[in-house]
Amino acid sequence: MNLYHWSSRLLANYSNGDIIVMAENIEQARDKVYAQFNPLEDGNPFEDAYLQMLKLNGDTEGFTDELRTQRDRLTEDLNQEPTIVESGVVLIKGSD
DSSP: OOOEEEEOOOHHHOOOOOOEEEEEEEHHHHHHHHHHHHTTTTTTTTTHHHHHHHHTTHHEEEEEEEEHHHHHHHHHHSSSOEEEEEESOOOOOOOO
């Protein structure tokens, strides 16, 4: 298995947006990410309070537009070539 990493604009609201997936190939990695996309589910990596508020307030048009925008942004993220780590996976993350 390989480790696939995408820098994500969708997830970069408050920090670096990273999508990191362990998979056999790039198609499987993308499929795994799309399967996780559920911004209405509490605790989901794509959880979005704004979308939840739009849905709860019955703003169907705003909800539909924002959901489409997020899906499009995720597709743009995953259409980029990821960084691929084939072996010896190490994650080092820091900040100032």
